[in-house]
Amino acid sequence: MPGWLTGKPTISPMTPDLSINLGGLAMKNPVMVASGTFGYGQEYDRYFDISKLGAVCTKSLSLNVRAGNKPPRLVETPAGLLNAIGLQNVGIDAYLREKAPYLRKKGVTIVANIYGHAPDEYVELARRLEAEGAADAIEANLSCPNVHNAKLATGPSMVSQVPEQVAEYTTSIRSATKLPLFIKLTPNVVNICEPALAAQEGGANGVALINTLLGMAIDTETRRPKLANIVGGLSGPAIRPVAVKMVWDAARVLKIPIIGMGGICIAADAIEFLLAGASSVAVGSMSFRQPDASLRVVEGVEAYLRQHGIPTVSDLVGAIRV
Ligand SMILES: Cc1cc2nc3c(=O)[nH]c(=O)nc-3n(C[C@H](O)[C@H](O)[C@H](O)COP(=O)(O)O)c2cc1C
Structure with missing residues (x-):
């Protein structure tokens, strides 16, 4: 009999606890947004109250302003981007001056994603962010496919493809900051457990899995690559099964938590990642299609x-039945 006839509520009165502690970062819920898909937060604040998210992760910040690659820089693919x-980013100075104060005023939990060409650049970025109180956690992007020589395919082009380098970078950044430190890894490897364990050994408080998968697309009329950079990174629903598998692989060997991402569009997708062993999730490309997707x-x-009838979100973490 429906609740409006019996007077009994049809929905459980229990209020589940969504809060988590992600490697030292207190979050009101496990949902954040993925770096590079949410600007610096303010851009989305006119669509919904961004302080309702577990955290906002900034676009990768570098020491200097970066204009990025030449267009075209974005191509739609059958189930992704x-x-x-x-x-491209405003650089650390402008972030500290113009972007962080807005997020702080809004009470947003900030994960500042950083990018550099060498460990000392990451160190400087992390130090400045902590000193200025402009981040609650650092996410070091060791996995960008669009800035090195990925198109030459002559060998590893990303730091996170080489576990020894992951350990070296992580150790350096770790020594520069007390903030929770997450290392963002590339899926373009044979075994994700190797760089993930290297990050853990270097002192990371968590790993973010996954960055984009390398890909390319060709215009058959012009015979030219669709991206000016020739190659790019694939994101969106197409990569979700790959990402879930990598989270599952890494979760079985790591002691530190995982931020799972890759093609999350709706809650069921996020729950898949939690069941596979992620403690937190990030919504990426979907925010372009539906700006408030992360809040949904x-x-x-x-x-x-x-x-x-599950009391806390942490009960879902790694609760896959196999
Ligand atoms: C347009 C675009 C820009 C991105 N820029 C960054 C970036 O600056 N730093 C970073 O660590 N990841 C960046 N990423 C990767 C995302 O944060 C995320 O790891 C990836 O897109 C997978 O999630 P998704 O399938 O939900 O988009 C970018 C992704 C996209 C689509």
């Missing part, structure tokens, strides 16, 4: 917990 933005994911995860 191929991008070669090339880390927060609401959907809460509804799922209620529906299944």
